[in-house]
Structure formats: structure tokens, C-alpha cells
Amino acid sequence: MIELPERTRRVSPSRLLELLQRYDCHSLVDPFMGLPTHLNYLKRHGISVHGGDLLEWFVRVGEGIVVNDQTILRDSEVAEIVEMLPGRIYSVDMFKAWEGVFFTEEQCVYLGVWHDNVRNLRSDGQTGLAILGLWRAFCYWLQKTQNPDDMQDIQPSELAWSYIRETECVVGTNLRRNTVRRGDVLATLAAQRADALFLAPPARNSFRSADARIWMWEAWWQGNPYFTIEHAYRDSLLGARASEIPAYSRALSNILSQADDYRTIIVQTTQNRLGDFESLVRNARPHVEIVAPHPYEIYLIATK
Amino acid sequence: MTLFQDTGGDPRATAARLADVLAWYGAVGDAACGNPSGFALRKAAVGAALAQSVSPDEQEHPAIAFAGLLHAIGAIGNAAYTKNANPLSERLARIEAWDVPAQGARICATMGMLPAATADVVRWQAECWDGTGFPDQLRWNGIPRSAQCLLLADVYLRAEDPDDALATVYLRSGRSFGPDAARAFTAWFHLNGGNAPAPALPIDALTAAPGDDLTLLDTIADRVDAHNGVPGRWRRIHALADATATIAGIDAAQRAALGLAVRLYGAGELFCAEVEDAQFDPLARMGIDERAKNAGAAAGLLAENATLGHAAEILRARAAWYDGTGKPAGMKHDAIPAGSRILAAAIAFDTLREGRPSLRSGRGAPMQRVDTAAGTQFDPAVVRALATAAKAHA
Numbered sequence: 001m002i003e004l005p006e007r008t009r010r011v012s013p014s015r016l017l018e019l020l021q022r023y024d025c026h027s028l029v030d031p032f033m034g035l036p037t038h039l040n041y042l043k044r045h046g047i048s049v050h051g052g053d054l055l056e057w058f059v060r061v062g063e064g065i066v067v068n069d070q071t072i073l074r075d076s077e078v079a080e081i082v083e084m085l086p087g088r089i090y091s092v093d094m095f096k097a098w099e100g101v102f103f104t105e106e107q108c109v110y111l112g113v114w115h116d117n118v119r120n121l122r123s124d125g126q127t128g129l130a131i132l133g134l135w136r137a138f139c140y141w142l143q144k145t146q147n148p149d150d151m152q153d154i155q156p157s158e159l160a161w162s163y164i165r166e167t168e169c170v171v172g173t174n175l176r177r178n179t180v181r182r183g184d185v186l187a188t189l190a191a192q193r194a195d196a197l198f199l200a201p202p203a204r205n206s207f208r209s210a211d212a213r214i215w216m217w218e219a220w221w222q223g224n225p226y227f228t229i230e231h232a233y234r235d236s237l238l239g240a241r242a243s244e245i246p247a248y249s250r251a252l253s254n255i256l257s258q259a260d261d262y263r264t265i266i267v268q269t270t271q272n273r274l275g276d277f278e279s280l281v282r283n284a285r286p287h288v289e290i291v292a293p294h295p296y297e298i299y300l301i302a303t304k
Numbered sequence: 305m306t307l308f309q310d311t312g313g314d315p316r317a318t319a320a321r322l323a324d325v326l327a328w329y330g331a332v333g334d335a336a337c338g339n340p341s342g343f344a345l346r347k348a349a350v351g352a353a354l355a356q357s358v359s360p361d362e363q364e365h366p367a368i369a370f371a372g373l374l375h376a377i378g379a380i381g382n383a384a385y386t387k388n389a390n391p392l393s394e395r396l397a398r399i400e401a402w403d404v405p406a407q408g409a410r411i412c413a414t415m416g417m418l419p420a421a422t423a424d425v426v427r428w429q430a431e432c433w434d435g436t437g438f439p440d441q442l443r444w445n446g447i448p449r450s451a452q453c454l455l456l457a458d459v460y461l462r463a464e465d466p467d468d469a470l471a472t473v474y475l476r477s478g479r480s481f482g483p484d485a486a487r488a489f490t491a492w493f494h495l496n497g498g499n500a501p502a503p504a505l506p507i508d509a510l511t512a513a514p515g516d517d518l519t520l521l522d523t524i525a526d527r528v529d530a531h532n533g534v535p536g537r538w539r540r541i542h543a544l545a546d547a548t549a550t551i552a553g554i555d556a557a558q559r560a561a562l563g564l565a566v567r568l569y570g571a572g573e574l575f576c577a578e579v580e581d582a583q584f585d586p587l588a589r590m591g592i593d594e595r596a597k598n599a600g601a602a603a604g605l606l607a608e609n610a611t612l613g614h615a616a617e618i619l620r621a622r623a624a625w626y627d628g629t630g631k632p633a634g635m636k637h638d639a640i641p642a643g644s645r646i647l648a649a650a651i652a653f654d655t656l657r658e659g660r661p662s663l664r665s666g667r668g669a670p671m672q673r674v675d676t677a678a679g680t681q682f683d684p685a686v687v688r689a690l691a692t693a694a695k696a697h698a
Contacts, residue, residue, distance in 0.1 A: 008446035014406035014427060014439045037441035044399070136434050140478055147483035152475055166436055169399065294424065 002102055002142060002212050009034070010297055011200060011268065013041035019291065019299060020047060023264045025195035027176075031188035031255075032200055034058055034214075035132075036180065040065040040170050048176040052188030054237060055214070055229065057131055057221040062180030064128020069173035071125035073133075073164055081117045081130050082160040090116050097225040102216075107141055110156045115223055129171070131221065133164030138220070139213045186239035189258050197262040199255070202237060203273065204248040249280060256284035256302075265302040271295035307518055307560050308611065315512065322417060322512040323505045324611035325520050326373060328568075331605045332524060333376030335574040336385050336531060337404065341604065343461060345503040348372035350457035353501045357492040358456065358485050359449040364421050366509030368450050371412070371425035372457060373505065378408030378426070380527045380574075387533045387577070402438035405430050417516055419509045421450065429454040432480045444482070452485040460489075466498030517611070525567040532573050537654065542566045545650040547693035552686060554642050562643035564615035569622065569647065572602025586652040586659075587677050589629075596623035596631035618643035622651070626683045637683075645683040649674060649690050652682070 016038065020028065026047060033039060033051030035058055042049050043066055051062050073081070084090060094112040099105050114134050121127045137160040144151045181188055189197070203209075207230045219227035238251035259265055265285065269277050271292075277300060282288050285302035292298045311317035330344030351372035355365045379385050383392060384400035392400060409427030412418055428442060428451035435443030437455075456473065459480070463469035470493050477486035525538045545566055549559045576598060585591065603620040606613050621635055621644035628636025656670035671691055678687040 004444075006445055008442075008444040010442060010446040012427070012440045012442070014403075014409070017406075018410065035435075037435065041439065041441065136436065139434060143478045143483065147478065150474075150483040150487055151478035163434075163436070169395070172399065 002145060004142065004146060004213070005209065005211055007296075008211070009200065011038045012297065013038035015293065015297070015299075016198065016266070017042060017045050017047070019266060019301060020196055023196065023301065023303070025264055027194035028196045028198055029188065029192045029194045029262070030198045030200075031185040032202065033062065033180070034200075036062040036066050037170075039178070039180075043174050043176075043178050044170075044172055046174050046176070048174070048194070049178045050188070050192040050194060051180045052183050052185070052191075053180075054182065054184060055218045056182055057135070057218050059180050059182040060124075060221065061128045061132045061135075063124040064126070064130075064132060064167070065170050066178050066180050068125030068128060068171060070171065071123050071129075072168045072171050073126050073129050075165070077126065078130075078133075078161055078164045081114065081121070081134075081164060082157040084113045085117070088116070091223075094223055095220070095225050102145065103141060107156060110160075111138075111220060114160065115220060119223075125171070129167040130164055131217075133167050134160055135213075135217050136163040138217060142213055142216075184237065184239045185255055186258055189255070193261060195262070196264040196266060197259045198266045198268070200268040201252060201255075201277075204245065205243055206237075249276070252277070252280050253283065256280060259284075263304065265300075267300040267302070269298050269300065271298060274298055274300075307521075307563050311514075316507070318514060318517075319507045319510045319512040321611045322510055322517050322520070323507045324609050325517045325524075326370065326510075327505070328605060328609055328612055329377055329520070329524050330373040330375070332528060332571045332574065333374065333379055333408075335571060335601070335605065336382075337376050337379035337401075338385075339376060341607075342503075344373050344375060346461055346500060347375055347454065347457050348505060349501045349503040350460055351454045352506070353496070354453045354456055354460075354489065354492055355450065357488040358453045361450070364419075364425070364448075364450045366506040367419040367421035367425050368453050369506050370418050370422045370509070371429065371450075372454055374408060374412055374418075374422070374426060375429055375454060375458075376404065376408070377411055378404040378406065380524075380531045382407060386531050402430075406439040415520070417510050417512050424448065425450045425454060427451075429458070431455075433482045433485075434479050437480070447482075449485065452481055455480060456485060456489045461500070466493070469493070470498070521564075521567050525570060528570040528574065532570055534570075534658075537658070538566055538570055540658065541647075541650045541654050544654065544690070544693055544697060545646050547696060548646050548650060548686065548689045549643075551689040551692050552642070552646065554646070558641070558643055561615050561618055562646060564612060565618040565622070565643055565647055566650075568606070568612065568615055569599070569602050569619055569651075571605055572598035572600070572619070575601045586655045587673060587681065592623060592625075592630055599623045617641055618647060620644075622647045624648070625681045627680050630681070640683075642686075645686045646690075649682045649686050652677070653690060653694065 028047055029050045031052045033053050036051050039049040039051050049066060051066060053059055090113050092109045092112045094115060095108045099108045118127060118130045121130060140159060181191060210229060215229040218229060219225055240251045242248040242251040267277055267281055281300045281302050287303045289301045327345060334343045348369045352365060352369035355368045382400060382404050384397040405427050409423040412423035412426050428447055431437035431442045431447045431451055435441050459472050460469040463472055473486050473489050477483050529535050529537045545562055549562055599619055599622045603616040606616040618641050621640050624630040624635040624640045653670055653674050656673055671694055675687055678684040
């Protein structure tokens with residue numbers, strides 16, 4: 001049985017938009033973007049957004065819903081992703097290691113088929129949309145392993161088809177340049193300039209509590225069911241090793257000092273971790289406002 | 305002039321009055337986005353009842369009720385629903401409509417009388433467990449249980465029958481709803497027999513101050529006018545109608561009712577595709593059905609509203625003609641409430657003066673044109689008073 005966390009990080013883009021508008025910011029960099037649906041929201045509301053993350057599938061999804069302005073997946077194209085195509089040879093055993101542990105034999109075959117079909121898409125935008133849609137189908141399966149009687153049995157291709165088709169709605173343009181990149185926080189900071197920097201830093205040693213739905217999908221995208229994110233997260237998530245408390249604080253201070261060019265820095269944290277961040281942010285900037293709409297959602301807004 | 309009777313400092317009476325204004329706000333939100341009549345009140349009741357099973361935090365229960373009531377107020381002024389000469393495509397309209405919860409949350413956040421969590425419940429009422437909801441595309445446990453209550457209430461109320469709601473919730477478990485929330489709904493459904501609870505608002509949770517009700521009413525009227533594409537209209541008509549009522553010697557109670565009616569009548573136009581003056585000349589008989597329909601709709605929104613209900617009579621009769629040939633049929637001369645006679649003449653005058661260019665140009669000055677309808681469409685005494693008032697305001 002897989003453990004799914006009882007809490008999920010909440011990034012509310014509509015609230016973020018209100019903060020950006022209050023501070024007159026028209027562009028934003030998020031170097032810990034994760035799944036960039038919040039950047040898609042901000043893009044739709046005219047903000048120029050730039051995201052970065054270490055996991056490649058997040059970046060690929062970003063190419064679909066952040067960078068991509070117009071390409072969608074039509075019905076016929078979706079059908080070619082979700083089903084085994086005649087005449088193509090598939091690596092149906094690619095995810096056999098997960099069989100019986102997390103998924104059924106049929107689901108593992110589909111994961112292999114989807115992997116091959118998505119890898120064969122030629123458009124970055126379409127690839128990103130397909131990854132997002134398929135990930136939602138994958139999450140449905142994992143949720144169903146925990147709640148087998150509470151959720152409907154849906155044919156894999158039908159489930160994937162409905163989720164991929166839904167991604168069409170989120171494609172749009174804001175007539176501005178939006179980017180995503182694969183890299184650690186310092187590389188993203190150095191590569192972009194914007195009015196605001198949004199930081200929602202992962203907790204120290206967060207790889208230990210990383211959501212299975214996140215790292216397993218990176219494993220799927222890499223085509224390696226034995227893939228682990230531990231190494232990437234432990235050594236380079238914050239641009240430096242940060243497994244000890246002083247090292248973690250040093251890494252955050254370094255990020256804040258590297259962000260000197262940004263007019264506004266918005267750090268999102270929680271009530272429990274506010275103490276870790278407040279002194280660091282106050283050391284970096286003279287003016288800090290705290291907006292705390294919810295104990296799980298506290299914003300430190302630092303300006304020059 | 306005060307629109308409401310003094311509550312004598314009774315905080316509960318003040319809160320009850322404010323709750324009535326909020327109920328009207330909810331009804332106006334429903335009208336703006338095409339929900340059936342009474343939907344907001346029912347959603348508040350079902351949401352609050354579900355909260356007992358779904359949301360463990362008791363402090364949030366009143367917030368869920370008020371969020372259910374105000375769930376659609378973000379639709380007032382949303383581009384997907386506003387009256388626009390160039391309507392959006394279906395796709396763009398759907399995307400614009402995703403912002404209704406966030407816009408509603410911003411409005412709720414400015415209303416200090418509501419329980420603190422109300423704005424966030426409104427904001428996340430349409431978020432889906434699998435991350436396909438809107439506006440924020442939150443997923444899994446990032447969505448508060450209180451917001452899931454409202455989504456469940458929405459599904460329950462939109463289902464054709466209660467059993468259909470049960471089936472829909474099961475089919476969408478793991479997609480729209482967390483499995484735990486769907487299970488809690490099923491338990492509630494079976495314990496409750498699938499019956500919707502009677503609408504009731506937790507008015508004790510409101511922190512009402514004297515004057516909040518009128519300020520809120522003015523704000524709503526402003527938003528309704530902006531939505532209808534006629535910003536500031538009720539304020540112009542209010543100044544004119546109030547001065548006309550003073551000159552015509554209307555008593556204070558009727559003037560108060562007229563003051564309310566001026567603020568409320570624009571909501572009747574939310575039901576039609578275009579605002580009234582975009583469709584016809586206010587003096588033409590051909591628009592009379594549409595005017596009567598809008599008048600009836602505005603009055604209908606006040607059904608069972610103890611605080612605002614006394615304006616319904618004025619609203620319903622504002623399309624009546626003085627000579628009895630208007631609607632509702634058979635109403636004429638003094639049988640038409642004085643407030644309705646004044647409101648009808650003031651609306652027509654304002655439309656001719658401030659409405660679209662084709663109405664403003666040609667065929668004489670606005671007051672002259674209203675004067676030509678004295679004795680047929682309008683009460684001659686009211687027209688005389690209106691002319692004096694308009695001259696004073698010019």
C-alpha cells in the first residue's frame with residue numbers, strides 16, 4: 001500500500017495575483033515552481049511568468065501550459081496517445097517492476113504505452129499537455145488503491161482521454177514571453193529578471209516526505225521505475241547541500257542575497273515555519289510585510 | 305432620509321436585517337449567472353448541513369453557510385455574464401467564468417461583517433480533488449474540506465432528484481471530491497433521507513454595525529449597474545426620484561420604499577440578455593412586455609425578504625401605464641403606487657438623457673418627450689414634479 005500525504009502544499013494563484021497587483025508587479029519568477037498550474041493562472045491574467053524546477057516532468061508540463069500559447073491536443077491526437085497504435089512496437093514491460101505493488105498488470109502495460117506515445121509527440125506544447133493529463137489519470141489510480149470501494153472503475157484509456165481533453169481549456173496567450181527551465185534555484189534566478197520573485201522553498205530534507213505522485217511520475221517520464229528523487233533533492237534543490245539546519249539557513253540566505261535585483265520578494269510559508277524564514281527575510285530586505293490569510297498560507301513580502 | 309426603521313440598538317435585529325440584504329445579494333448573484341431562483345439560499349442550507357458531516361472545524365460552519373449564500377456574487381461584473389455588444393466566444397466565456405469564485409472572494413474579503421473564513425470558502429468552492437477545478441487548480445488536501453462542502457451542495461442541488469445526486473457524487477469521487485468527502489456525503493444523505501434542509505442563516509455569526517445594510521445595498525446597486533453596462537444609473541435616478549417625491553408631497557414611508565426600489569430595480573434586468581434601454585425606446589409601447597418582465601423579476605427577487613420585501617409592490621408596478629393600458633393589466637391612476645409612478649417617469653427621463661446615442665438624439669429634449677407621455681404613460685402630476693426636479697438638478 002502506498003502512503004499519500006495528508007497535507008498538500010497550497011499555492012493559491014488568485015491570492016498571489018492580488019499580491020502582485022497590490023505591489024504593481026507585472027512579471028514573476030518562481031524557481032521552485034513544481035506543477036506550474038499557478039503560473040498558468042497568472043499568465044492568463046497578464047503576468048509574464050518564468051518558472052524553474054529540478055524535475056523534468058514539471059518543466060515539460062510548463063512547456064505545455066506556460067510557454068505554449070496555442071497548441072492543443074485534438075480528439076484524434078489524444079486517441080493516438082491513450083491507446084496502443086497498430087504497427088508500433090511498445091516496451092510494455094517497462095513498468096513491470098510496479099506491477100502488483102502499486103498497479104495492476106493492465107495499468108503497467110498502459111503506463112509503458114503512454115510513455116512511448118508521449119515520447120513520440122513532436123510538439124513540446126502537446127507533450128506537456130499530454131503529461132499533465134496522463135499524470136491526473138495516474139493520480140486517480142494511486143488514489144483508488146487507497147479507496148478501492150469509493151471510486152469508480154474507469155477504463156484506462158477513457159480516463160486518460162478525458163483528462164487530456166480537459167487540458168485544452170488552460171492553453172492561452174498573454175501576449176508576453178513566458179518561460180520555464182530545468183535547473184536549480186540559483187540558475188533560474190540568474191537566468192531571468194522580473195518585478196517579483198516568488199519563493200515557496202521546500203522544507204529541509206523534504207525528499208523524505210515527497211509525495212509519491214510527484215516522484216513516481218518523474219520515474220515514469222524517465223522510463224525508469226527505480227528512479228529516486230532523493231539525490232537531486234538532497235544535493236541541489238536549494239543550490240547547495242542543505243540537510244543540516246545551519247546549511248539550510250545559509251542556502252536560503254544565499255538565495256535571498258542573489259535575488260537583490262528583484263524589486264519584490266514574496267516568500268510563502270506556514271505558521272509552523274514562519275520563524276525559520278522571517279529573520280532571514282528581514283536580514284535581506286528593510287521592509288517586510290506579513291500577509292497571513294491562513295495558518296497554512298502565510299506570505300512574507302519583502303521590498304527594498 | 306432613512307430607508308430602514310430604527311432597530312433600537314438591538315444587535316440581533318440589526319444582524320437579521322443585514323442577513324436579508326445578504327440574501328438579496330445572493331439572489332442577485334444567482335440572477336447574474338442564470339441559476340434558478342432561491343438557489344443561493346438552498347445552497348447555504350445544504351452546505352451548512354453537510355458541514356456537520358464533512359468539515360470537522362465547527363468554527364467554519366457559519367462561514368460555509370454564508371459562502372453558499374454568496375457563492376455567485378462574483379458573477380456580477382464578470383465578463384462572461386456582463387451585457388456586452390460583442391459577446392465572448394463560448395471558450396473565452398468559460399475561461400472568464402472560472403474567475404467568478406476569486407472575484408466573489410475579493411468582494412467577501414471587503415465585507416467585514418462576514419465570518420473570517422467566508423472569503424476563502426467562496427474562493428475555493430469550485431476546486432476539484434484532482435486539480436481540474438478553478439480558479440486556483442488546487443488539488444487533494446490542499447483544498448479545504450469546507451470548500452468541498454459547497455461543491456457537494458452544488459451537485460446535490462443541480463441534480464434532477466436526490467438519488468441522481470448520490471450517483472453523481474459517487475461517479476465523481478476521486479475526481480471532483482476527495483473520497484472522504486464523498487463518503488461523508490453518502491452518510492449524510494442516508495441519515496437525512498436525501499431531503500434538503502430548510503433554509504436558515506446563522507445570523508449570530510454576523511458582526512453587524514448600524515448602517516452596514518445600507519452601505520452594502522448601495523455597493524450592490526453600483527455593481528449591478530456596472531454589470532448592466534449603465535454605471536452610476538441608480539444614483540442619478542435616486543437623486544431625481546427623491547427630489548420628485550419631495551415636490552410631489554409623498555410621505556416619508558413611501559419615499560423610503562421608493563429609495564429602496566431605485567436601488568433594487570436594476571437587478572430585474574440581470575435576467576435579460578441586454579439592458580432595457582438597449583432594446584427599445586422607454587416611451588414606446590413595443591417594449592412594454594420586456595419592461596414588465598424585468599419589473600416582475602426584480603420584485604420576484606424580494607420574495608420572502610422581510611427587510612426589502614415592501615419595495616416589491618413598487619417594483620412590480622413600475623411598468624404600469626397611468627391610463628391602465630400597461631402591465632400588470634388593469635392597474636391605472638391611483639391604483640398604481642405613487643413610488644412606481646415616480647420611478648417609471650424617472651427611469652424614462654434618465655434613459656432619454658443618458659441612454660444610448662440613438663435615444664438621446666433627435667425628437668426633442670428628454671423632458672419634452674416625457675411630457676408628451678403625461679396622462680397616458682405617466683401621471684401628469686408626477687411629470688410636473690419631475691420637470692421641476694430636473695430643472696433644479698440641471
